[in-house]
Structure formats: structure tokens, C-alpha cells
Amino acid sequence: MLKMFIESLKNLVSEPETIKYPFEPSPEPKGYRGTIHYNEELCIFCDKCENICPPGAIKFVVVDYETGKKEYNYNPYLCIYCGACVRECPKADEGCLVQVETRTPPLGRSVPKGKELGYFINRIDNPKEVESKWREIEELNIKTKEEYKAYKKAKRAQKAAAKAKGEE
Amino acid sequence: MMINPDMQIEEVTLDNVVEKIKDFYDESEWNFITVNATDLGGKLQIDWLFSKYGAKNIIKIFRAQDVSYDAFIPSIVPVIPSAWLAEWELADLFGLEVENAATGVFIAPDGPKAPLRADTKL
């Protein structure tokens, strides 16, 4: 007991082990798994990241059936920061999808912005809407994918029909 | 390193499983792991699993095939006193009738019934 008493007294003068967060900043350690950043120019739209993402925090929405253009939507407040998408991405080495070492700020009065976060979060201003708007994206993701598939099928059928006609 | 369990499977029926386990089980030699049910689409496969102390990779499995949802599962608690928890789980999560089992231990009384059955959609 006496030994513990001495140990405790030593504590009074030794360096503190804790940080006074939130009054002092709590910096990310080296190699921290933070936000996922995306670069549309490098993306080949293979959907691998969408398929692996365990909570479904990446959703592509087809915006133009004619050209097949897809928009990348990322919800940093659903993401579990596992990094699986980056490991899966074939263009990750070039910097298409990277996990940076900074945290996403907690969802307070404002929403983080930035091109690298994808379309979803940049279109929202009210933090309270993140959840409901994400549900819309999830529905859109399923709907547009099906419609795009049907569109492509119809297009192919059309082509085949035109070809058959031409041969006649 | 790839795992390589030596699974020794012995087929049993619900009628003779208690007796078989009674003959086989020696508490200083075998560790009872758990009772597990697997839904193979309307029919269950129930496994009683044991591992051997001091040996490598040995898993003994007593397996009852084609168990229907309304079967009566006998209890092995007289042989293995710690088995009650795993048995009660069958009653809660698969909705089976298990000897001497209490329900509501694993899921709340107003929770879904028999969630792990293949036809239970949540």
C-alpha cells in the first residue's frame, strides 16, 4: 500500500497521459485511416468500390442513360473508414480513391464541402438532411441502375433489329 | 497458414443423440463447444460439437440431418451441465421446441420470432 502511495505521489509531478480534448486539439496519429477522397477524372466506373463497401457508403447514380455517365456519391457519415474500397479500386495507385490521414469533422452545424468528397455531400446544406437525402440516393441507385440496364437492353435489341433489316 | 480441422462427423438421430453423447463424453478429455443449427432451406441440420483437450485440430461432431421445424430437441444437460445456454438459443433463434428451455433469453419478448430460419424475412 505504501508503494502505491509513493507511485500516486509521483503521478502528481509526472507528465499527463491524456489530452484535454475538446479544449485542446487531438491530432490524428500517423497512418490514421480517415476520409475517402475521390478523383472523378481517373475513375473508370467499374463499381468495385460500391460493391465491396460494407455499410453501402458509396453509391453510383446513373445520370445520363445516353452516355452512361455516373455520379459518385459518398456519405462520410455512414462510412466506417475500413479502407476496403481503396484496396479494391484498380486505379487507387494513381490516386482515384485514397484514404487520407485526416478525420471527417463531426456533423455539427455545417456540412463539409469539397470536390473530392463526391456529389452527395456537396449538394446538401442542412446537416439534418444528410440521412433523408441519403435514403433518396440509395433508392435512386437501385432505380437508375435497373433503368439503365433496361435501356441498354432495348438499345441492343434495336440495333439487332436494324441490323437484321439491313441484311434483308 | 491454412487451417485444417480434422472433423470427425458421426450421424445421429434426435432419438439416440443423448445416449450417443453419454457414451462418448468424458469431461476431462473433451471440451463441449456448442450446439449449432444450420437451416438448409426448410430442413435443419443440428450439430453437437466437441474438441479434444491437449490434441491438435480434432473436432468431433454429432450431426442430426433433416430435422423439421416442429421437431422436439432432447436436452443433453444431464450429461453436460453447461449445455443449457446453447440449447436455449435454438429455442429462441430457430423457434424450436427444446426440452426444458426457457425462451426470451436471447431476444426481447417483442422481438422477431425465429429470426434465423431461412424463410424469416427481416
Added chain:
Amino acid sequence: MGKIVVPFGSQHVALPEPISFLFDTENEIITKVEAHIGYVHRGIEKAAITRFEYNQLPYLTARVCGLCSITHAGAVVHGIEKLMDIEVNKRIDYLRMLVVELDRIHSHMLANGHVAEVVGYENLFMQTFRAREDVMDVLERITGNRVQYDYQTIGGVARDIDLETAEFAKKKLKKLKENVLKVMEFHDSDYTFGLKTKGVGVISKEMAAKYNTAGPIARASGLETDVRAEFDYLPFEEVGYKMQTRKEGDVWARNMVRFDEVLNSIEMCENILDNLPQGEHQVKVKGRPKGETVVRVEAPRGECFYYLKASGKKVMDRVRIRVPTYANIPILKELFLGAKYSDAQAIVLSFDPCMSCTAR
């Protein structure tokens, strides 16, 4: 005096986890116990066979438990690799072993700290937790997160370890060892701590075998069972694993077994860091899982068991998780009978219960 029913949990100052016991007591002595454990049932087994594909399972099962997320992710990874016939290289084995052992260290330190807290030794609790911070830092540096490690993936580990990190880990481990020895000394010889823990909640070896006890609780009673010795999933023997047992079987012995294991784990980690084999940290993965297998891994709290069944589809047919606390609840219930109500807290905490694992 008549019978008095005392509820213990689901919320209680001494309980870190939601479990509830209803004790029938007579003159402070517990005569009957009723346990409810399903407060945090999240249906993970159901989710694993409906919503998630096999390659997402390591991330899902890592969330079964906050303390041994490494164990659960590791267990499915070992199982799925078996079902897909993937052989990983030595470096991956060693890196996996490193995080598994670091995980054991921090979990054991937490458990021992909690025991000190509930027996009323707040100061020792703080010292233990302070020492624990070092291993948390190492894990955070290696995996990139403090709690959710997501380190093991099918066919490898998420990231390789560089020289700088290895040096950092070695330095921290050295400091940790000093601190552990110091804290262990307090647990070992402190008079007041001994009064509350020695001879309390004694499990004999026979009883441990009869109720199929797992992990440090069994080893504290002299029952020699450790999955690391009974199931080949990682080459522990190569890096100096030794089974730790004690004879006493009381709350104190459980704490001491955990400290013995912490010291052994530190030694293993140092060996791993010194002898890391060369190689890639990921191997090629092809195909889909098919067949059935069982996996046993040694979680900090004891044997963690998985049964996996797949039939070549993206979604598995069955994922059964049996965690160590689940195996120890029957003996816990037995132990309460005849014990004093005032000892119940120390007994529960000495089991290091993890209810979110148990209820899944």
C-alpha cells in the same frame, strides 16, 4: 430473514456491459440466479447470411465486439481462406499474429483494471489503464484506428508495417513491459487487493472441466486448454508461445494469469518484430467459398468458435459465432450460488464478460 430478490444489471455501476442477473438472496447469500443476456442482440448472424457478401464478412464480424474485433475478423478470414483454398505467406501470418497478441495485451489490461476498480481500488485501476495506453498507441499506429482495426482481410492484411512503425512498436513495448511488471507487482502483493480477491469465487479444476470453461478462467484453475495450442491457425509456437496456468482458481489467480499472458504476449510481439519474414502483405484471391469448416481461435477471453458453410454463392449459408463469454456463463451462474452478494461484482468482472459478443 426471508428471501430478498436483488436485481444486478442490466445497468449497474460495476458492470461495463448490459447483462442482468436476478439474485434471490438470504442473509446476503445468493441462493438462486436468473440471467438475461440478450440486451444487445443485433442479429449479426442473420445479417451475415442475408445482407452481406462473403468478402464483407470480416468487416461485419469485426463489429461483433469492440475489444476483440481482431479475433472475430481473423476467425472468418481463416475460415473463408480455408473454403477458398488460399494459402497465405509467412509474413502475413506473422503480421496477423502480431495484432492478435497486441489485442490480447490491451484486452487483458482492461480486464485487470476493471477488477481493481470494482474491488474499490480506484488507484490501481488508473495505473493499469495508464500502462495500457501504450499498446493502444501501437495498435493504432499499425492498423490506423484505435478500436476498429479492420486489419485482416481475405488473402492478407490491410497494410504492411514499415521500419519506422516497427521501431515505434518496439520502443513502446519496452516501456509497456516495465509498466506491466510494476502494475503486476501491485496486483500480486498488495494487501488490500488480496483481501478482496484471494479465495473469492474459487473454481476447482474439476469444476472448470465439468462446465467446459474457456480461456484465462480455465487456465487460472489449472485446466490446460488454450486454442493456440490446440488448433493450428497461426504459428504461435515459432515465436515463443507458452501456456500460462495457475492453480488457485480465484479472482486473484485470474488476474495473475492474464498478467502472465500479457508478459508472454509482449515477448512474442518482440520476437515477431525482430524476425519478420519477407514477402507481400496480400496474396491473390480467386473464386468463391465452398464447403463447410469450423474455426477455433483464442480470443483474449478464451476460445472463439466459428462454423462456416458456403455453397459457392456470394452470400454464405451459415455463420455461427460462439464467443468465449458464452461458454463461461454456465459456470458464472454456478459460481454465484452460495457466494456473498458483495462478492458478485468482483466475480463477474474477473470473468471479463463481453455481452455484446455473447448476444451478437
